Amino acid sequence: MAIIKDPETGIRNMSIHRQQIQGPDQTGFLICPRHALRIYQKYQQRNEPMPVAMVIGAHPAIYYASGFTSSYGLDELEIAGSLLDDPVRLVKCETIDIEVPAEAEMVIEGEVLPEGMVEEGPFGEATGTYAMEGSTEIFKVKAITHRKNPMFYAMQCGAPMTDTQSITGTCIETVVTDHLKNVEGGLDLLDVRCLGISGLMAIVLKLRPRVEGQAKTALMAALSSPYLHPKIAIAVDDDIDASDLRQIFWSMTTRVHGSRDIVKVPNTRIWSLDNVSDIVPGMSAMYRIGTKVIIDATKPAVTQETERERFTPAMPFGYDHVDLEAFLP
Amino acid sequence: MAIIKDPETGIRNMSIHRQQIQGPDQTGFLICPRHALRIYQKYQQRNEPMPVAMVIGAHPAIYYASGFTSSYGLDELEIAGSLLDDPVRLVKCETIDIEVPAEAEMVIEGEVLPEGMVEEGPFGEATGTYAMEGSTEIFKVKAITHRKNPMFYAMQCGAPMTDTQSITGTCIETVVTDHLKNVEGGLDLLDVRCLGISGLMAIVLKLRPRVEGQAKTALMAALSSPYLHPKIAIAVDDDIDASDLRQIFWSMTTRVHGSRDIVKVPNTRIWSLDNVSDIVPGMSAMYRIGTKVIIDATKPAVTQETERERFTPAMPFGYDHVDLEAFLP
């Protein structure tokens, strides 16, 4: 987790970045086109290095907070504080003007140079595949501080499920739920799941459609939220467990009409790490364009009662109360 | 403007409804499938009439507030109060337990029966066309109160622009702007316009795309907001006035590639009053399903500088500072 500060406002930003060791006091420092990049570009305009405190090992609430994409200018450490119901205790770094969590296991203090790139990679990523190798900014280490007998927390990142899917997935679920709150004046939204196993690229909405076509509006919203990651959104109905792939899959075959319920939205921006989407001509692999897909696997709306019943699971008679053991010798 | 109360929570809801006079003490009362319908259905379950205070003539802020679609359970009179920077002064009705703005010109007190429908219509509507005739709930008048020498404010509704487009359009612009705030972690969103002339069904986003494909994500969000009305969303770039149809149209011809920049999302829910969209089979004309359309008329993203320049307007030399009068005799 990197903590940096907007050089104009002094407001902190905290996000997760990968670092490949390139020498005794140097690593790479990849910056995807999100908030951190905006801050870095401000330092570049001043031709100054950007001070960075890399925090290794902290309270899980801090890790979750770092995964949030909220409005630009909101301090993720405040989010962590509200998750903890107590402000995060902070201490100043020794060589740079950045505050870090007091209980962190280890902190690498340093700065990202305003110029120069190094080759790096490939890296396993939250998609579960490798990010393309490429050039990245340069991080110079100024100091390393740590607790006594620090525990090195190696964040796993790669084929799902690893730490990165679960942390970011939870953040996406929270933010998308909020983004969907008032869609069409309020949905009967019952659950939102960003499937880690999909490399964070599929999101499942569980909702009871109040009128025909409503699920599709909700799916459009789920693919246009603060998060870039989801490119496939699937809606399931109120009788489906949105975290159970078996039930999702059953919905996708028995409740989806291929022509009416699968919609493609081409030429939209896609998350940098989705290797199957096209790189924008002339740009690095961080910039991709592709197709988002909506799959409406809900039943007919509650206004269409008879039609809706056709899609009820045909469960065995007595499934709920029969005690199988009574039948065994 | 009708003020009603949730019979369970007592929270007020304020919205605009049309009433056709059907007798000395009776009018129709059309309820579209939104918040007011939820409340009415609660009264129906109790088999009780729903008390309604129809307010005619009030401070414009109250009219604007009545046009908002926010979370279910938010009192629109509080919104009006915050617009006015002062709570709306209220008085009790005389025959029903509802509060109304103290300065209202006129108030029709009554109740909507839990059963029975009457034929009614056609009505001119905010689309600019006529809503289909159909059956509507029954409103029974219990009392009419008014100021001395009241001024009857006849809200115009019909071919744009009339009062309904400007009130609701402004509300849509506000809510959609808020809904778009953090899309993709924050857009360079410069303006949002819900064109009244489109019968509230087109919305224009002015934004500067930071990366390729970003405008399409924003357009998806604009068509999946709290408001049902927009079915066409158009994105224009930073050099275009989003309220000027001429510039919008010029963008749509010079900056749109038909295959890549026009995307259709079929089978979504559509606003009840869009006569060109299909009625859900077996339902009234209040329930419609149709196709939403995204038109990305922005220039290439700011990352593609050379490509972006190709689309600069070729303004006459000296356009900004030449004084035409100097050339006239």
Place this chain on the structure above:
Amino acid sequence: MAIIKDPETGIRNMSIHRQQIQGPDQTGFLICPRHALRIYQKYQQRNEPMPVAMVIGAHPAIYYASGFTSSYGLDELEIAGSLLDDPVRLVKCETIDIEVPAEAEMVIEGEVLPEGMVEEGPFGEATGTYAMEGSTEIFKVKAITHRKNPMFYAMQCGAPMTDTQSITGTCIETVVTDHLKNVEGGLDLLDVRCLGISGLMAIVLKLRPRVEGQAKTALMAALSSPYLHPKIAIAVDDDIDASDLRQIFWSMTTRVHGSRDIVKVPNTRIWSLDNVSDIVPGMSAMYRIGTKVIIDATKPAVTQETERERFTPAMPFGYDHVDLEAFLP
């Protein structure tokens, strides 16, 4: 399982039919438009009842054989025999000229009338939903024979997984594998799975594409085999377990480009029991038309080595040989 005979050739046909009890000696007898219907229509043309022996409880190989769709005129009891490596021992029925497995637990002898229909249903079906109620042919019971102390084998049929999905699914996998054998002169086909959880409507091909576009040809073949059931076909690559929904799903998000890899083939015949597909106008619910969907979730072909590597799962270092217990206290 019903055993009948072609009245012209005397060749047996064995298939599974549902029967709802409608009186002491009468049940319904639903005939989908497949081989059994052809035979029944021959009896109808002669205006004769069709003798039927319903077999309840038999060797599993016989159940599997009854699930096969092969050439018209192939005796499914011969297939059972070849599965058993020994001809099925048969005995004559007592009231009709049909042979049945000698070890069957119970046999209901009877005949389907050439005329007359009764209302029946709804029934839970192999899709996991209910088949629509409708009219069905009439079965008249002539005799019931059984072993001493017979065990009544109640075939479960309904929300997956039940007996019907596993029996038919296995048959589909076998037949489709054979159907794909020589496609494009031979594929590197590694596994075929008809997912029971999909209600038999999705089939997964595991294959290593030798050249670009080959997986799509294979998927077309998988949706045009002797079996009607699959309407969705998904291809996964050689590193994926085709029976593991998690890996399938991961492939569908990380290896599928929505515009290029999802193809819809509309207006094709669809299995009678897929409630989401349209009923042919003027026909019973047995006749449906809908859209088949191809999803190519393979990696780039083996000829594109560099591109192919981009999609390798990024497994944790040492995943294969690390012993987790060595790290635990």
Place this chain on the structure above:
Amino acid sequence: MAIIKDPETGIRNMSIHRQQIQGPDQTGFLICPRHALRIYQKYQQRNEPMPVAMVIGAHPAIYYASGFTSSYGLDELEIAGSLLDDPVRLVKCETIDIEVPAEAEMVIEGEVLPEGMVEEGPFGEATGTYAMEGSTEIFKVKAITHRKNPMFYAMQCGAPMTDTQSITGTCIETVVTDHLKNVEGGLDLLDVRCLGISGLMAIVLKLRPRVEGQAKTALMAALSSPYLHPKIAIAVDDDIDASDLRQIFWSMTTRVHGSRDIVKVPNTRIWSLDNVSDIVPGMSAMYRIGTKVIIDATKPAVTQETERERFTPAMPFGYDHVDLEAFLP
């Protein structure tokens, strides 16, 4: 305006070309792939320079005539004559064998070399954007003649509306009206407008559809006329002013069903100056291919009376005859 002659037939061609000054006696001379190019290629085959008389300042009828695209071999000066109801008075040039209007303010006599290209541009164009810089043929000046105290008429060309849109737009309207005359045996065609504000790329047909689907046929014809410019064609109905963007836009939202009324025709030839369309691989920016778009914003046909009425504008009661002043103090 350049006047040239077919070297085989001697027939004149008049068209508008841009010239960038490149030296005391040299300019560029861009030739789009139309009639003038055919003539120039004939001179090239003879390896001769093409004599050209550039006319600056003439009767507006002559400017309009130069904008016409008619059959190859029709002298645009004859068109001007018929517009004027009198033949255009002509005089011989002094250094080349070309006739020019006698009242022209100024004439630049010269020739375009059969070989050699120069770099040039960018230029503001009739689209309202800049044409790409590129190479162009070379024009050598031989003489400049002019009236006494000539007035230099600088034809404005750039962001609409300038002279080029109004001149060419009028020509397009005339020719397309003629092209549509007998479509389907004759349409109820009421107006044709080539909107200058669209950079000449959108054309609006006002027509009353006699039968369903007729407007789409008319729109196909409007995009396959003698003129290349229009790539978007919009049909509006008999109650709409085809020159009023507000009414066009209202039609596009209230009378268009996205799935049924917007049709894309991809991979057609597109006007050279439409920067958003793709350049043909291996060719200059003069050769483009793209997508034409049809938008049918008419009401249901006159045969569907009831349906048609649904789309009538809901104008305020008494709109036509109320005198607003009577209501003002």
Place this chain on the structure above:
Amino acid sequence: MAIIKDPETGIRNMSIHRQQIQGPDQTGFLICPRHALRIYQKYQQRNEPMPVAMVIGAHPAIYYASGFTSSYGLDELEIAGSLLDDPVRLVKCETIDIEVPAEAEMVIEGEVLPEGMVEEGPFGEATGTYAMEGSTEIFKVKAITHRKNPMFYAMQCGAPMTDTQSITGTCIETVVTDHLKNVEGGLDLLDVRCLGISGLMAIVLKLRPRVEGQAKTALMAALSSPYLHPKIAIAVDDDIDASDLRQIFWSMTTRVHGSRDIVKVPNTRIWSLDNVSDIVPGMSAMYRIGTKVIIDATKPAVTQETERERFTPAMPFGYDHVDLEAFLP
């Protein structure tokens, strides 16, 4: 062939109509929605019968002229005259005020009643299939005149090729050629064939594309001409005989890329007799809506020389000048 007159202008219209005998002095008289219907509707508004002279047996030029669809108000007998290079000699009818060709074999004089319909059909039609039975207007015979020993010319109409395909097909070819004359400022159009074998619904353009995408523009024009009949338009290149189905078919397989060269234009008006197209809801079978199809089977444009050569037919060496007989014994 029926000759009628516009009751307002007195201008003649001549067109081919089918008549089923329904009694000694009565036949049906089907009027498709074209010019004749406009005239009949004028009589209906006056509540007068429409006088009609049915001409049976005349000079072929008159038959061809009757097949032309030109501007409303052009007398087809004048067209016949110009085909014959001599005005058609006319004589007055005996009971109605209509002129008929003097050399006609037989003339049935009568009138179509302004009211009343009779059931009729089915009829074989120019499509080669049967027109749906339906109701038709009533023709009352007033007199039959004829030459001495007249020859009854029974116009064949049905599965192609019969008289109706060849007459109308030739007219379509002529009119479409004219309609295409100036498309894109003039095409290299080499032949136009309306294939009778297609039931007049396919038209083939032979042209040499001067620039990429030009054939598609031409095909759009061919499907939006004065004639309704063609719904499929195919472009072939300069080395193909446009009347030879074998060469057309070879072009369609070797020169067509399914995704790029086949374009569908749905929801357009379609010829009344195309049974596969949908009837407009609420209308008779005379009103249909369907999909037009463009197939561009030309080679790459002449500007792409290398690419164009790839599609040259690989004819056997010496194909043009070898004398096969020299090789035979």
Place this chain on the structure above:
Amino acid sequence: MAIIKDPETGIRNMSIHRQQIQGPDQTGFLICPRHALRIYQKYQQRNEPMPVAMVIGAHPAIYYASGFTSSYGLDELEIAGSLLDDPVRLVKCETIDIEVPAEAEMVIEGEVLPEGMVEEGPFGEATGTYAMEGSTEIFKVKAITHRKNPMFYAMQCGAPMTDTQSITGTCIETVVTDHLKNVEGGLDLLDVRCLGISGLMAIVLKLRPRVEGQAKTALMAALSSPYLHPKIAIAVDDDIDASDLRQIFWSMTTRVHGSRDIVKVPNTRIWSLDNVSDIVPGMSAMYRIGTKVIIDATKPAVTQETERERFTPAMPFGYDHVDLEAFLP
């Protein structure tokens, strides 16, 4: 015809290859990506030359057998034997360990080198166009043996129809018929024609659809068979001669609804020689990807009797038994 042997199993493979003479003892030897390539790659892995016997002039049954694509590992000479009802008599080559037909006119013995490529081409091909020039493997001649007074059989290959279309076309028809045998449990398949005139790329199925949508399933199967060649599949009904282009074309216009009956399956593998399909990026012209097209020109299914009748050809009365000569003088 080249006969080679799998170096591991010793099983023969026989296929047709083109050879361009490049020197006294050298020719090219093009290997498309099919069975022969698999065998050659095995020799390459051993770094050994592949012995090849080129047979020129043999019994037609042997030529037909060489055109079959069956399971890998099936000896085409055995197929020839079963066609002849007698094993093909074989003799050993003189310089290599390969058997060849004893009655062959001529045999070129040689080997294909494991390394090295030469430039070659262009060649006329079975498509009727030229294959792109390119690099090909090298064949070294070791010996030429022949009968006394051998007849050189020059296999014609080029614009259809030549030998290659008729030989391969017949093989395709046989194999596809077999592949379709049990589709949907058995079709009413009446004929299969691979049209030589289409360059082997179109296949026509004649079938009587038992239920709606069945023809489309059959067409999918026809485009996913052991043969790569067909990319267009057309279904015609039971009253059409599948080898008569006129009747096929008539079906395509009168029985095809463009939107419902033409389906495109993009991004599938396409036959190497289809010049209009795209070359896989980075690969030789042997590897192509493109769009397969399904055209369902059958009538409505036999279950829709009334609808089906609408499409009956309207043949002239008495067409079957009238003797035209009886009417001639």
